[in-house]
Amino acid sequence: MLIDFLISWVANTPGFAAPYALAALGLIVSERAGVLSLGAEGFMLVGAVIGVGVILSFGMPPLPAMAAAMGAAALVSALFAALVVWLKVNQVIAGLVMVFFCQGATSLIGSQFGWTNRPFTGLPKIDLGPLANLPVLGPILAAQDVVIYATPAIFLGVAYVLFRTHTGLRLRAVGESPEAADAAGVDVSGVRFFAVMAGASLIGLAGAYISVGSAKIWVEDMTSGRGWIAVALVIFARWSPWRALAGAILFGAIEALVPKLAAAGVRLPQYLMLMTPYLATLGVMIWIAVARRGAAPDEPGALGVPHVREERR
Secondary structure, three states, X not given: XXXXXXXXXXXXXXXXXXXXXHHHHHHHHHHHOOOOOOOHHHHHHHHHHHHHHHHHHHOOOHHHHHHHHHHHHHHHHHHHHHHHHHOOOOHHHHHHHHHHHHHHHHHHHHHHOOOEOOOOOOOOEOOOHHHHHOOOHHHHHHOOEHHHHHHHHHHHHHHHHHHHOHHHXXXXXXXXXXXXXXXXXXXXXXXXXXXXXXXXXXXXXXXHHHHHHHHOOEOOOOOOOXXXXXXXXXXXXXXXXXXXXXXXXXXXXXHXXXXXXXXXXXXOOHHHHHHHHHHHHHHHHHHHHHHOOOOOOOOOOXXXXXXXXXXXX
């Protein structure tokens, strides 16, 4: 009985962890370029509603719908990028405004087009054939979909670009010292604009996975604060993709445990269970504050600081 419980818990953890992981990775891409992106919750909602809308309105398969969701989130993020990169609007305020704008816009779009509370088939699990009959590993591997298997590859690709390519070097240089990058001939505004849109596309994928891969339905504000948890996760990971993936698995395991305990008959207060992911977030933030007290900051040197050419800080 305990073994079955553990297998089921482990099998469900990746589905809960994937949105955190992809959203955190998108934030890392943006913030490594020096743009503080607090609009993750809004971009996730855009990805979630567009993924559902493309399936319901055009009958497209889940994967193309999720690709469309990535494009939609990137397109909306261009407005945020224009505000903070070109117009030099305060990045915290602009990020919060984007969250409220996207919450209202997605609720309006979902209701106007009749996408709310309409279930659909969604993203299927991968058929592993005889491998699904393996003891212990079989049920775990068979419970996953293509996005779960693709997530480590996405992390590998992004980490390679960030730390092993000239493009990644330019992006990180812009985030650490835009003045030095500008003096070296790097288009700081262009790199930051690209980083915001590329990061938002991954955040949109995270939102689309919630609606298309997990819930298979659209309801208002269905991301339920996961974008904010992803913001905390980036700080926990110290802007490292692989630490972010490990942290996402931790948060996913915590969130996956709650319904499993309820299904097993463990009596816990309903609202305490709903608070669990956020209590874990608070615990992590407190631990980081205590553990890093007096240490050198880990964030990119110019994070949240607008760049004006010929201006020196």
